Amino acid sequence: MAIAVLRFPGTNNEQDVIRILNSIPGADPYLVPSRLGASALREADGVVIPGGFSYGDYIRAGAVAAVGEVIEGVKSLAEEGRPILGICNGFQILTECGLLPGVLLPNNSARFVCKWVYLRVSEEPTMFTDGLENAVLRIPIAHAEGNYYCSPENRSMLHAHSRIPFRYCDEEGNVTPESNPNGSIDNIAAVVNEEGNVMGMMPHPERAARAALGSTDGLPILENFVRGTKC
Amino acid sequence: MLTQEEIAHATKVLGREPNETELAMLDVLWSEHCSYKSSKRWFHLFKTRGERVYLGIGEGAGLVDIGDGVLVGVAMESHNHPSQVDPYNGAATGVGGIIRDVISQGCKAVGLMNCLRFGHPSKPRNAYLLENVVRGISDYGNSVGIPMVGGELEFDDSYDGNCLVNVVCIGVVRPEKVVRSSARTPGHYLVMFGATTGRDGIAGVSFASETFSDEEEENRGAVQIGDPLAKKVVIDTLAQLVEENLLDGLQDFGGGGLTSCAGEMAANGGTGVVVEVEKVPLREPGMTATEIVISESQERMLAVVAPEKLERVLEILGENDTPHAVIGKVTDDGYYTVLENGEDRAQLPISLLVGGFPVPEREEGSLPPRSHGISWYEEPEDYASAIIELLGSVNIASRSWVYSQYDQHVQANTVVDIGDNAGVLEFPLNKRLAFTSDCNSFWTLLDPQQGTANSAAEALRNLVATGARPILIADCLNFGNPERPDSYAQFVEAVRGLGRFSHDFDLPIVGGNVSLYNESEVEGVVHRINPTPQIMIAGIYELGYSPIRRNLCTPWANIFLVGETLPELNGTEYQRLKLGEVRGFPPAYRPDAEKRAMTAMLEAHKAGLIRSCNNIGRGGLAVALMKMALYSKYGFKLNTETVPGTTETLGQALFSETSARYLAEVTETNQPQFLEIMAMYGVPVCELGLTVADRVADFGKFRVSLEKAVEAFETGLTKYLE
Numbered sequence: 001m002a003i004a005v006l007r008f009p010g011t012n013n014e015q016d017v018i019r020i021l022n023s024i025p026g027a028d029p030y031l032v033p034s035r036l037g038a039s040a041l042r043e044a045d046g047v048v049i050p051g052g053f054s055y056g057d058y059i060r061a062g063a064v065a066a067v068g069e070v071i072e073g074v075k076s077l078a079e080e081g082r083p084i085l086g087i088c089n090g091f092q093i094l095t096e097c098g099l100l101p102g103v104l105l106p107n108n109s110a111r112f113v114c115k116w117v118y119l120r121v122s123e124e125p126t127m128f129t130d131g132l133e134n135a136v137l138r139i140p141i142a143h144a145e146g147n148y149y150c151s152p153e154n155r156s157m158l159h160a161h162s163r164i165p166f167r168y169c170d171e172e173g174n175v176t177p178e179s180n181p182n183g184s185i186d187n188i189a190a191v192v193n194e195e196g197n198v199m200g201m202m203p204h205p206e207r208a209a210r211a212a213l214g215s216t217d218g219l220p221i222l223e224n225f226v227r228g229t230k231c
Numbered sequence: 232m233l234t235q236e237e238i239a240h241a242t243k244v245l246g247r248e249p250n251e252t253e254l255a256m257l258d259v260l261w262s263e264h265c266s267y268k269s270s271k272r273w274f275h276l277f278k279t280r281g282e283r284v285y286l287g288i289g290e291g292a293g294l295v296d297i298g299d300g301v302l303v304g305v306a307m308e309s310h311n312h313p314s315q316v317d318p319y320n321g322a323a324t325g326v327g328g329i330i331r332d333v334i335s336q337g338c339k340a341v342g343l344m345n346c347l348r349f350g351h352p353s354k355p356r357n358a359y360l361l362e363n364v365v366r367g368i369s370d371y372g373n374s375v376g377i378p379m380v381g382g383e384l385e386f387d388d389s390y391d392g393n394c395l396v397n398v399v400c401i402g403v404v405r406p407e408k409v410v411r412s413s414a415r416t417p418g419h420y421l422v423m424f425g426a427t428t429g430r431d432g433i434a435g436v437s438f439a440s441e442t443f444s445d446e447e448e449e450n451r452g453a454v455q456i457g458d459p460l461a462k463k464v465v466i467d468t469l470a471q472l473v474e475e476n477l478l479d480g481l482q483d484f485g486g487g488g489l490t491s492c493a494g495e496m497a498a499n500g501g502t503g504v505v506v507e508v509e510k511v512p513l514r515e516p517g518m519t520a521t522e523i524v525i526s527e528s529q530e531r532m533l534a535v536v537a538p539e540k541l542e543r544v545l546e547i548l549g550e551n552d553t554p555h556a557v558i559g560k561v562t563d564d565g566y567y568t569v570l571e572n573g574e575d576r577a578q579l580p581i582s583l584l585v586g587g588f589p590v591p592e593r594e595e596g597s598l599p600p601r602s603h604g605i606s607w608y609e610e611p612e613d614y615a616s617a618i619i620e621l622l623g624s625v626n627i628a629s630r631s632w633v634y635s636q637y638d639q640h641v642q643a644n645t646v647v648d649i650g651d652n653a654g655v656l657e658f659p660l661n662k663r664l665a666f667t668s669d670c671n672s673f674w675t676l677l678d679p680q681q682g683t684a685n686s687a688a689e690a691l692r693n694l695v696a697t698g699a700r701p702i703l704i705a706d707c708l709n710f711g712n713p714e715r716p717d718s719y720a721q722f723v724e725a726v727r728g729l730g731r732f733s734h735d736f737d738l739p740i741v742g743g744n745v746s747l748y749n750e751s752e753v754e755g756v757v758h759r760i761n762p763t764p765q766i767m768i769a770g771i772y773e774l775g776y777s778p779i780r781r782n783l784c785t786p787w788a789n790i791f792l793v794g795e796t797l798p799e800l801n802g803t804e805y806q807r808l809k810l811g812e813v814r815g816f817p818p819a820y821r822p823d824a825e826k827r828a829m830t831a832m833l834e835a836h837k838a839g840l841i842r843s844c845n846n847i848g849r850g851g852l853a854v855a856l857m858k859m860a861l862y863s864k865y866g867f868k869l870n871t872e873t874v875p876g877t878t879e880t881l882g883q884a885l886f887s888e889t890s891a892r893y894l895a896e897v898t899e900t901n902q903p904q905f906l907e908i909m910a911m912y913g914v915p916v917c918e919l920g921l922t923v924a925d926r927v928a929d930f931g932k933f934r935v936s937l938e939k940a941v942e943a944f945e946t947g948l949t950k951y952l953e
Binding site (some may be wrong): 009011012013015017020024044051052053055056057058095112113114115140142180204206209210212213214229 | 332366369370371374375376458459463552634635636637639640641642643644645646658786880
């Protein structure tokens, strides 16, 4: 299935994502530089917005990319129910453009943080976590603005509708304040939209998708995404 | 600034007085930074050739063949002076510059390293410098998407007015895609792209080639400002130009700006260049021809393009929306000509401009004699608290506060993160390389030659501990004012030490940089940095080999100490903590013992006999053992009463920093074969004890609380920063 991998000026994880998608049967990833606009997404069965620093993150992470014309194409695909996955800066762009609720504030340490973290997968199934319910995954993060925050109404709504697929936890899977790497409310590491076809996540599944890198826990997330494009 | 002698020499060669623009051009290219006029004469001491060397020292990056058509590029550089004045931008542009060096050879940049030196972080100014240098590197390196794979951090009062920021970039390229820094063919076009030209970094190299005075703040305008977004666009654009084989030559704008960039390419190609300054895209109006040719604005590249390829090149540059212009041509007249709207602004013979300086006299003074005596040494009353104190020392404590600010995983090739003995990256065709850097500036202060060779040996042991075979060296030589005989003696002795090491271990030096004048003069008193020859070594694994880590990983395995221990307590971290200074003769460089230990360890690794491994370095045996247990699920129970060698007390054995030693965890079944290999190479070895399933650090005569040890290790540095 045709999977558009978006690249804004300053995006820097696009090749990493394409490389892993290429290893998944049935996935046919292609690079879409954002300047090509929404028309370049016409044939896409799904979209990945990879990590990086779109437009240098010079105003606010993801803020400039979110108003680009190509985002209109992403929104149309989202409405059609196509799977959309935003990783790291991609998550920031998805919240900035309104496809996902909440915002990603600067980390509470006020510094960039790169480390391996553990994620507790929600017990409620989502398109992206099929077969992983309740698992504990080990996947790295790398961001300066990953501190998820949203209004109290959104917060209760996210919990009530099981729209939080991943939460930061310790090695045993306990969601604790100590295992929260950036100050996110309720240790939220990812959220999905109401329809369940758009997910934003701060951890990098593509960096935990080959045994040589120390973990393959991110691979099933990307495989689920690819499966979703076939529906 | 140019000396009277240099101006007279230029006048004689030209047959006339140089004009203002020409003087400015000569000033930057004859600066120590660009010309290596005090240092180059010693480089013949280095081993620079080797069967793997594809491109040696002299261009942006050295290229080394790791087999099957894969070349690894390595470049190393300092950005000390700018970082002292403006730590955030100085460090960021240091990273930017080193990336340009590597990508300008056609490489994809795949890894970064940084080696930092500051005064003690308890002084607010030093903590400020550290925090901002790290933030500068982090913001820039993370944004351009190149993982950090290694680094080093050391503190000493000698760096109080002169912090050091040394950076390494690692790249990869196929031989047919290599681009040379050369303008070979007259008639080809000079195309610059990447960013506009402004007044930032005017004559930065001249500023970097003088000692600091009390007025350092005035130099802020000499520091360049980085733009990682523009750099990312340059990286992507360049990848496209290289892929389509559109470039006949390429060099980045670094120190010396357009003067050095075009001048060096003409020198390498045996040609000349003509530059029309009014065509250079500017970011501010009213810049003079002089300012344009010496500006060091960042993120700019200069390409040499054949006429038939120009159209396609301009098309790609336009598509990527990067500032660009055709600014001149390659000529056959051997001159660097600067035109402004058709009028001559400068006309200098390339042979004068590049390397045509009168070689300055430098005097090698004598260094103070050192003693081997250790009469200062006293056995600690409480071994456990001495070990805790060492683990909490700013020069040993955890650096994770620094490393966690760097993206280590982007590009998804990182096999081993920073913090272990070496960072490991995966290259094409499943090749894996390990990278490490080292310099113990306390050893080099006490004996620049031995200290340098031994620092290199320590870097080598870092690699060997993980199972990698060393293949190449890059260096960055940071010293004081070469016009002072004692300072110059430190430099020359260090070069001799590194030269010796490179020949002893048959390791080519493929990249490097020299940074002199790292002194400040405050109220008439000269304050000079410790000699700091920063050495980076890379090593390669056998195909399919998984790097061995430091953490103990099985219970009830044997822990072996490989190599003999001598009472070498001078120059150690233990001495520094006890006396507040280092003195005496530092641990000796022992190439023979080092080579035997390396060969034996690599053979044991190859046979798969070693479960975890550490080399013994700063802090000695005690610290090396503790580091294996700090973050392991297991602990150890030892008998440290009998350690091979000539130490007389337990404390001496624990804190000596004798070289050529390793710790290896070997399971019972593998023990006979392991001992056999050690015996075969005549390497002394002793069984210190066992790993245990409990979290204990039991040295036999005493125990160290792992909880306290972890706390000391983790707060040793951060307590000054938060």
